[in-house]
Amino acid sequence: MPKVSDVARITTRCNTIWRTCAGCELLKSLPPDVDRCTACADPEARNILEKQAQLGRERLYRYAALVGRIEAWALLIPAVSDAERLEHIRQALTADDPDRAVR
Ligand SMILES: [Zn+2]
DSSP states (O other): OOHHHHHHHHOOOTEEEEEEEEETOOOOEOOOOOOOOHHHHHHHHHHHHHHHHHHHHHHHHHHHHHHHHIIIIIIIOOOHHHHHHHHHHHHHEEEEEETTTTO
């Protein structure tokens, strides 16, 4: 029966082994003579990855807040007409789209 590790081997170079990185302690595909992943071996690459991860977390939090606002206007706020609900949801969608400024 195939195992998850078998699938991982298919997607990695043949001379690499899945081991714990000495820097970040995450499981990485590393050549036998290397004990740190690319990000840990290169501080600049690590900084770039950390900045990308931070941007990803910030985007995730903004989307979660947006979903909460939409849920509130759609379901939780009482005594509001459907037109008002839709208008508030429309405002939330246009004001909080994190990717809008990038496009
Ligand atoms: Zn690492």
